Amino acid sequence: MTSRDAQIVSLRNQIASCEVQLQRLRDQLLEAENDRDISSRDTSGQISLGLGEIAPESLPAEASEGSSHQQNGDKVVKLWPLDKHEYRRYGRQLIMPEIGLTGQLRLKSSSVLVVGAGGLGCPAAAYLAGAGVGMIGLIDGDTVEESNLHRQILHSTERVAMPKVDSAIASLRSLNPTVKYIPYHTRLTAEIALDIFEKYDVILDCTDTPASRYLISDACVLSQKPLVSASALRTDGQLMVLNNPPLPPGHAQGGPCYRCVFPKPPPAASVVSCGDGGILGPVVGTMGVLQALETIKIIAKGIQRYSDFDSTYLQKGLPSGNSVPDPHRLSEPPSLLLFSAFSNPPFRSIRLRTRKAKCSACSAQTTVTREALKSGSLDYVQFCGAVSPVDALAATERVSVEEYSRIRDGSIPAEDTKTMPTEHILVDVREKVQFELCNLDGSMNIPYSIVARSSSSESGKPSSQAPSEDDWVAQLRTLANDKPIYVVCRLGNDSQLAVRKMKEMGLDSGGTRWIGDIRNGLRAWMKRIDPDFPEY
Amino acid sequence: MASHWPPPGHFALLYFAAASEFTRRSVENIPAPIHATGLFGVIEQRYPGITDKVLSSCAVTVNLQYVDLDGDDAADKDLIIQEGDEVAIIPPVSSG
Numbered sequence: 001m002t003s004r005d006a007q008i009v010s011l012r013n014q015i016a017s018c019e020v021q022l023q024r025l026r027d028q029l030l031e032a033e034n035d036r037d038i039s040s041r042d043t044s045g046q047i048s049l050g051l052g053e054i055a056p057e058s059l060p061a062e063a064s065e066g067s068s069h070q071q072n073g074d075k076v077v078k079l080w081p082l083d084k085h086e087y088r089r090y091g092r093q094l095i096m097p098e099i100g101l102t103g104q105l106r107l108k109s110s111s112v113l114v115v116g117a118g119g120l121g122c123p124a125a126a127y128l129a130g131a132g133v134g135m136i137g138l139i140d141g142d143t144v145e146e147s148n149l150h151r152q153i154l155h156s157t158e159r160v161a162m163p164k165v166d167s168a169i170a171s172l173r174s175l176n177p178t179v180k181y182i183p184y185h186t187r188l189t190a191e192i193a194l195d196i197f198e199k200y201d202v203i204l205d206c207t208d209t210p211a212s213r214y215l216i217s218d219a220c221v222l223s224q225k226p227l228v229s230a231s232a233l234r235t236d237g238q239l240m241v242l243n244n245p246p247l248p249p250g251h252a253q254g255g256p257c258y259r260c261v262f263p264k265p266p267p268a269a270s271v272v273s274c275g276d277g278g279i280l281g282p283v284v285g286t287m288g289v290l291q292a293l294e295t296i297k298i299i300a301k302g303i304q305r306y307s308d309f310d311s312t313y314l315q316k317g318l319p320s321g322n323s324v325p326d327p328h329r330l331s332e333p334p335s336l337l338l339f340s341a342f343s344n345p346p347f348r349s350i351r352l353r354t355r356k357a358k359c360s361a362c363s364a365q366t367t368v369t370r371e372a373l374k375s376g377s378l379d380y381v382q383f384c385g386a387v388s389p390v391d392a393l394a395a396t397e398r399v400s401v402e403e404y405s406r407i408r409d410g411s412i413p414a415e416d417t418k419t420m421p422t423e424h425i426l427v428d429v430r431e432k433v434q435f436e437l438c439n440l441d442g443s444m445n446i447p448y449s450i451v452a453r454s455s456s457s458e459s460g461k462p463s464s465q466a467p468s469e470d471d472w473v474a475q476l477r478t479l480a481n482d483k484p485i486y487v488v489c490r491l492g493n494d495s496q497l498a499v500r501k502m503k504e505m506g507l508d509s510g511g512t513r514w515i516g517d518i519r520n521g522l523r524a525w526m527k528r529i530d531p532d533f534p535e536y
Numbered sequence: 537m538a539s540h541w542p543p544p545g546h547f548a549l550l551y552f553a554a555a556s557e558f559t560r561r562s563v564e565n566i567p568a569p570i571h572a573t574g575l576f577g578v579i580e581q582r583y584p585g586i587t588d589k590v591l592s593s594c595a596v597t598v599n600l601q602y603v604d605l606d607g608d609d610a611a612d613k614d615l616i617i618q619e620g621d622e623v624a625i626i627p628p629v630s631s632g
Contacts, residue, residue, distance in 0.1 A: 120632040210630040231629040236553050238629050262628040263606055266593040270554055274631045284632060336602070338552060338626065343562070352602045353611065
């Protein structure tokens, strides 16, 4: 077959294909015209679709436009409350009584702010976009990293280094282009929180620090927004719906806030991030999905407003005559859901108390005011304790990775030793599971968690919980006591504390044996000495 | 942690997140009855240092109900933890 023959065949095929498509369009046009004629005949007798009959509760103004009729020449064209494609797209949830037309219209007219586009925010935003929430705001100042991808399901390999907010919105848009997405390429701060929150109906806390949790809770109380808060670490997660109903501070019927449940932040040194502690993708995913679920429940049911409660009800806790809140719309009692993936049962639901009488944010005695928040005078980082990098050792107790590399090569002798240059002890204080991932040849593993638990002989009798004079100490003592000990960890923090502890335990033989750490740990080793050493 | 029934004369104490990392256990049995306000003292005796490092920021629940033990006028300051109760120490988890 010549190339011209091939061209002819190809063109014939294209024409045939276009004709099929043309015919399909003609059929659709005909169908649409028929529908129009039928509906205008129907509505000539019956004017109102009566959305009120379907949805007796008040509907958002925007949504109720759908019940009106437009004059089209002399024909009256009926408009359905939802677009035709929306009946198809949301059909599977529309036919559920928990959602129905009313719930879908509420979703459509609602706006949700997702603070944090990470392990929680990605699944939460995906399901909210899928469900047809009208507007979704995403706030995050980070960029996508490869180590995010195992759990942050809106990002992708080719979008590493892209701002998380842009990456997430790209995915969400392909999932549901009819939602309006608002990007905020920044970390949430106290100064901007209220202005942003005011534009939304529900706020999702998908962040990862104690400071942001208190800030978001306070801003939700002040702007009177329900807060769906979740967190996850390792194999555990927590979920709470807070400040729901979102009544002003001092109203006992309002839902408790984060400060009511956790009035005191955890000690800064004890706060573990997913980067340090680890996180299983489906664990944080579960919590994010549950956030989306709670948000959909809140919106579909109709957010309770201050105006739903009258003063009698608020003061006496009793419904009064003409403004009894619809029992179907009453918020669920507040609870804290605990998820422990490796426990049985994996879920526990804790009943929470109502607002705390002396809560500093949501009680009548509040000290958290709009002015204080906006002016930045509430220092959340300070409230939660700033984590300063560990700086426990003197310069003479530390070596750089370059120096240590030369010591390993034998090109310079190890500290304070007259033995063979390479003769030293390298102690890796990362946890066993990390040590097994990768380690330097010849290193021995003594996890910092074990080092930290050991009580030094000076501190008196060993506690009943600690095993008798710890194996690791005995082990190090039996090794030649003149060999210097180099301590290494992942980043160079635990290694310093381990050196301190070892000296407290007297392993430096009264100062004759050198013990010190390798500055900035194995991360620096990978960056500056051995680029093939695995980074995780 | 598995569902746990404490032996007679005891209540079950569950540790979550940072609390279970500190104690290196997820559950143990403690003699009952005790005053709820004395709970942290009992735990501190077993795990010196745990109050400052973990407990001070934790929520406490008794039989899946949050209890308020914070301050002199705390709502549950008179609560007695009884034999057979399930008590949980729940540290705030902030990462995500």
